[in-house]
Amino acid sequence: MENIANIQVIQNIVYIISSxxxxxxxxxxxxxxxxxxxxxxxxxxxxxxxxITCLSLDIDLKIILAGVLLGGLIGSLIAxxxxxxxxxxxxxxxxxxxxxxxxxxxxxxxxxxxxxxFQHVLIMLTIYIGGITFSGSLIAYGKLSEKLKLGxxxxxxxxxxxxxxxxxxxxxxxxxxxxxxxLIPQVPSYFSIFLVLTLVAGIGFVMPIGGxxxxxxxxxxxSLSGIAAAFAGLLLLNNVLIVAGSLVGASxxxxxxxMAKAMNRTITNILFVGYASVSQASSSEEQGExxxxxxxxxxxxxxxxxxxLVVPGYGMAVAQAQHVVRxxxxxxxxxxxxxxxxxxxxxxxxxxxxxxxxxxxNVSYDLLAEPDDVNPSMDTIDVAIVIGANDVVNPSATEEExxxxxxxxxxxxxxxxxxxxLKRSMSSGFAGVQNPLFFRENTRMLFGDAKESIGQIVxxxxx
Amino acid sequence: MEMYILLGFVLLxxxxxxxELISKVPSTLHTxxxxxxxxISGIALVGALMLSSAGQMQDxxxxxxxxxxxxNVFGGYLVTNRMLSMFKKK
Numbered sequence: 072m073e074n075i076a077n078i079q080v081i082q083n084i085v086y087i088i089s090s091x092x093x094x095x096x097x098x099x100x101x102x103x104x105x106x107x108x109x110x111x112x113x114x115x116x117x118x119x120x121x122x123i124t125c126l127s128l129d130i131d132l133k134i135i136l137a138g139v140l141l142g143g144l145i146g147s148l149i150a151x152x153x154x155x156x157x158x159x160x161x162x163x164x165x166x167x168x169x170x171x172x173x174x175x176x177x178x179x180x181x182x183x184x185x186x187x188x189f190q191h192v193l194i195m196l197t198i199y200i201g202g203i204t205f206s207g208s209l210i211a212y213g214k215l216s217e218k219l220k221l222g223x224x225x226x227x228x229x230x231x232x233x234x235x236x237x238x239x240x241x242x243x244x245x246x247x248x249x250x251x252x253x254l255i256p257q258v259p260s261y262f263s264i265f266l267v268l269t270l271v272a273g274i275g276f277v278m279p280i281g282g283x284x285x286x287x288x289x290x291x292x293x294s295l296s297g298i299a300a301a302f303a304g305l306l307l308l309n310n311v312l313i314v315a316g317s318l319v320g321a322s323x324x325x326x327x328x329x330m331a332k333a334m335n336r337t338i339t340n341i342l343f344v345g346y347a348s349v350s351q352a353s354s355s356e357e358q359g360e361x362x363x364x365x366x367x368x369x370x371x372x373x374x375x376x377x378x379x380l381v382v383p384g385y386g387m388a389v390a391q392a393q394h395v396v397r398x399x400x401x402x403x404x405x406x407x408x409x410x411x412x413x414x415x416x417x418x419x420x421x422x423x424x425x426x427x428x429x430x431x432x433n434v435s436y437d438l439l440a441e442p443d444d445v446n447p448s449m450d451t452i453d454v455a456i457v458i459g460a461n462d463v464v465n466p467s468a469t470e471e472e473x474x475x476x477x478x479x480x481x482x483x484x485x486x487x488x489x490x491x492x493l494k495r496s497m498s499s500g501f502a503g504v505q506n507p508l509f510f511r512e513n514t515r516m517l518f519g520d521a522k523e524s525i526g527q528i529v530x531x532x533x534x
Numbered sequence: 535m536e537m538y539i540l541l542g543f544v545l546l547x548x549x550x551x552x553x554e555l556i557s558k559v560p561s562t563l564h565t566x567x568x569x570x571x572x573x574i575s576g577i578a579l580v581g582a583l584m585l586s587s588a589g590q591m592q593d594x595x596x597x598x599x600x601x602x603x604x605x606n607v608f609g610g611y612l613v614t615n616r617m618l619s620m621f622k623k624k
Contacts (some may be wrong), residue, residue, distance in 0.1 A: 094551065100567050146609030146612070162613070320549060373585075423566075
């Protein structure tokens with residue numbers, strides 16, 4: 072008996088040490104100089120916590136080894152093989168698996184014979200959050216990898232959405248069921264129904280949200296998986312689960328708020344409303360003629376520019392143009408031009424997406440600037456090159472009060488002396504808002520695939 | 535019940551700590567931070583290991599929880615590391 076008590080004391084001490092390492096690790100992850108070490112420290116914390124838990128096991132060791140080895144193999148293979156452009160959907164997928172794990176843990180606890188009322192409540196909450204995280208992340212994965220095309224407005228989406236709303240009273244029912252049994256009508260096998268309903272609800276939660284809002288959704292799902300883990304920790308009376316889970320929950324929440332701010336929208340607006348199709352008429356007045364140019368002309372202008380700002384968007388990721396963009400940047404620098412990259416926080420499909428792509432292409436990160444750094448001196452920029460970005464450079468956001476994106480912080484490229492916009496066609500961005508930038512006096516449109524267009528300019532520089 | 539109050543206290547303090555820690559992170563690190571935090575949420579693996587074994591159903595649930603949490607842990611840390619190793623200052 073004493074032996075078991077000793078093991079528990081040792082376990083709890085190691086859990087506390089792990090918690091401290093998680094806290095320090097996540098702190099270090101937030102600074103460029105220490106980020107790599109922070110990740111190692113957090114991995115070490117995970118290793119210690121998992122290792123010490125193995126001192127007292129009830130489950131068959133074979134099951135554990137099989138699960139860890141198989142899971143480790145699958146996870147590692149995905150992580151090593153994945154292309155950097157596919158990172159957003161990978162993060163969504165991993166996150167979903169974390170949610171599924173907590174969902175299964177809570178399910179397993181429900182089968183235990185002696186649950187108190189409070190434990191019952193925790194089980195239901197963990198199942199709900201874990202389940203929604205899982206199926207919601209899978210839908211986010213499908214949307215990000217463009218395998219799933221269903222969006223807002225379709226019949227199927229609406230059915231799933233109604234299940235999402237149905238899941239909330241269902242949650243209240245299952246939470247209250249044991250304390251009010253006899254007072255409320257019995258639903259046979261309500262637990263099984265609830266399990267299925269949470270998974271369907273997660274689908275309905277994410278499905279209507281548009282691709283442009285995915286940075287917010289991914290951050291939020293990330294936060295939810297942490298909260299689910301923290302609840303599972305309360306359920307199992309395990310402090311390291313609570314600390315680590317809460318840290319993830321909090322960090323995901325902060326990122327969600329940062330992303331929503333960068334879009335100048337509230338979180339509820341992003342999740343439940345989407346871009347309203349209001350004031351369509353307002354932006355029609357500024358339409359004029361677009362001025363297309365060829366890559367030859369673009370080369371001549373760039374050759375004489377003394378400062379260039381590159382503003383990438385999701386289009387750069389789609390065209391896989393980050394390497395040729397870096398090449399152009401280097402050639403410009405050799406030519407004596409000052410090159411900077413203006414990165415909008417919500418450009419792309421996840422927080423910091425553009426930073427990752429440019430880092431992959433070997434662009435030094437001190438060249439990457441945020442909107443507040445570049446906007447004040449925008450009028451000194453000779454050429455701003457917009458690559459596959461649209462809403463984040465739309466001047467309506469600062470100038471046109473009726474616009475759905477009015478108030479959203481943008482990179483004000485329209486104040487630069489010349490703007491090149493690289494675009495495949497004249498279609499509008501995710502917000503579905505016309506972009507008056509394209510019709511400005513100082514804007515030149517370079518139509519075509521971004522990778523090819525820039526490749527041609529690079530070739531001219533080399534000649 | 536006292537135990538739950540104590541642990542609830544730990545939960546609240548950790549959330550506030552997390553909010554303080556993350557609030558000043560440069561946007562360059564948003565993706566690695568999110569991915570790193572995602573790996574940490576694989577801590578559910580510890581919870582999965584604590585499950586009890588009573589019958590086939592419980593074993594299947596435990597196996598599933600361990601399997602998926604492990605994918606989250608290994609995949610999450612490796613992807614984060616891969617991403618961070620690309621961030622260089624020239």
